[in-house]
Amino acid sequence: xxxxxxxxxxxxxxxxxxxxxxxxxxxxxxxxxxxxxxxxxxxxxxxxxxxxxxxxxxxxxxxxxxxxxxxxxxxxxxxxxxxxxxxxxxxxxxxxxxxxxxxxxxxxxxxxxxxxxxxxxxxxxxxxxxxxxxxxxxxxxxxxxxxxxxxxxxxxxxxxxxxxxxxxxxxxxxxxxxxxxxxxxxxxxxxxxxxxxxxxxxxxxxxxxxxxxxxxxxxxxxxxxxxxxxxxxxxxxxxxxxxxxxxxxxxxxxxxxxxxxxxxxxxxxxxxxxxxxxxxxxxxxxxxxxxxxxxxxxxxxxxxxxxxxxxxxxxxxxxxxxxxxxxxxxxxxxxxxxxxxxxxxxxxxxxxxxxxxxxxxxxxxxxxxxxxxxxxxxxxxxxxxxxxxxxxxxxxxxxxxxxxxxxxxxxxxxxxxxxxxxxxxxxxxxxxxxxxxxx
Ligand code: SF4
Numbered sequence: 001x002x003x004x005x006x007x008x009x010x011x012x013x014x015x016x017x018x019x020x021x022x023x024x025x026x027x028x029x030x031x032x033x034x035x036x037x038x039x040x041x042x043x044x045x046x047x048x049x050x051x052x053x054x055x056x057x058x059x060x061x062x063x064x065x066x067x068x069x070x071x072x073x074x075x076x077x078x079x080x081x082x083x084x085x086x087x088x089x090x091x092x093x094x095x096x097x098x099x100x101x102x103x104x105x106x107x108x109x110x111x112x113x114x115x116x117x118x119x120x121x122x123x124x125x126x127x128x129x130x131x132x133x134x135x136x137x138x139x140x141x142x143x144x145x146x147x148x149x150x151x152x153x154x155x156x157x158x159x160x161x162x163x164x165x166x167x168x169x170x171x172x173x174x175x176x177x178x179x180x181x182x183x184x185x186x187x188x189x190x191x192x193x194x195x196x197x198x199x200x201x202x203x204x205x206x207x208x209x210x211x212x213x214x215x216x217x218x219x220x221x222x223x224x225x226x227x228x229x230x231x232x233x234x235x236x237x238x239x240x241x242x243x244x245x246x247x248x249x250x251x252x253x254x255x256x257x258x259x260x261x262x263x264x265x266x267x268x269x270x271x272x273x274x275x276x277x278x279x280x281x282x283x284x285x286x287x288x289x290x291x292x293x294x295x296x297x298x299x300x301x302x303x304x305x306x307x308x309x310x311x312x313x314x315x316x317x318x319x320x321x322x323x324x325x326x327x328x329x330x331x332x333x334x335x336x337x338x339x340x341x342x343x344x345x346x347x348x349x350x351x352x353x354x355x356x357x358x359x360x361x362x363x364x365x366x367x368x369x370x371x372x373x374x375x376x377x378x379x380x381x382x383x384x385x386x387x388x389x390x391x392x393x394x395x396x397x398x399x400x401x402x403x404x405x406x407x408x409x410x411x412x413x414x415x416x417x418x419x420x421x422x423x424x425x426x427x428x429x430x431x432x433x434x435x436x437x438x439x
Pocket of ligand 1: 156
């Protein structure tokens with residue numbers, strides 16, 4: 001049997017698709033590309049914008065054309081949030097919500113179960129499955145240890161689509177890291193939908209800080225990254241913990257979402273710009289070479305020209321290493337969908353473009369800062385131009401000439417020049433992971 005999987009949306013969905021694929025592979029089921037003929041097609045849907053819904057149904061139609069007899073199974077956030085919409089499409093055979101792994105496997109493999117299998121996640125709270133995603137050719141693994149969210153930011157459908165915050169027990173996290181080390185992985189990214197919520201749901205309750213303490217003491221892998229952490233959850237003690245151990249990479253992703261206080265309040269974020277700036281400063285006092293990244297939404301309802309000017313100059317003044325810009329797009333079912341003051345799409349595009357240009361300048365400026373510093377780089381794969389590429393501990397992309405033996409090793413790297421935001425240079429040494437300090 002051959003199964004093709006299409007994934008829409010964010011990294012969490014990509015993670016979930018990789019878990020589905022690994023589960024099917026363990027049963028001897030082959031993976032097929034989505035543009036090939038397969039016995040079943042799984043579409044892991046996204047519902048972050050109304051456009052993503054349309055795309056999910058378009059993929060279902062495409063799968064049906066590729067093999068009129070195939071089973072077409074919809075899962076993911078849209079399947080969870082609006083199963084009726086998907087079930088009304090004639091080409092869809094089954095709609096399986098989140099947290100129903102066994103039902104999903106059955107629907108894919110033998111078409112068993114009901115046509116719609118969706119639980120109310122805010123009542124059922126299914127446990128989350130820990131499983132590492134290990135992209136081919138990469139030496140970095142992603143470990144999802146938290147799912148769902150209890151915050152209800154006004155633009156976000158995640159608390160509805162993915163349910164309340166649930167965490168993996170610390171001992172399971174440690175066992176998973178041990179397993180990845182045994183398989184030769186050199187770096188682990190701790191991932192979650194809302195990582196700051198980690199541990200509060202467990203009994204006894206624990207916290208991200210306690211988990212980080214355990215990792216600092218016991219992890220055999222000494223390149224641990226946090227995927228993303230909301231600024232109000234980045235406490236002084238977490239910063240000290242990150243700064244005080246060689247287990248952690250000097251890299252933090254702190255979603256800002258808007259650089260203007262009225263907008264932040266309408267977004268129901270739990271900080272203002274002053275607080276955010278102070279957090280960034282605190283991180284850089286403790287870890288001066290840290291890369292700090294952010295997510296930015298642009299064109300949120302009610303964002304005026306003046307608001308955007310303030311937003312832009314706030315971000316311009318922040319010592320960020322990079323940021324991702326997301327044009328605001330309406331999501332039915334969220335509080336923001338009911339807000340007045342929609343910004344015209346052309347205006348949103350212009351504002352997004354202005355911020356992206358600023359982001360590119362910041363990325364290049366951050367890379368230039370390290371053009372004469374030795375960096376510890378994990379070399380991962382060969383780029384299209386034949387050079388080896390990898391990431392420094394502080395999230396800089398580097399490129400070197402070298403043999404394949406260097407892959408999957410953390411080496412000491414010295415840049416010779418900067419190409420945009422990439423550092424090009426040579427390998428100058430092999431640090432021993434535990435002993436080497438610095439970047
Ligand atoms: S913290 Fe806000 S933006 Fe992040 S998942 Fe929760 S509701 Fe969505």
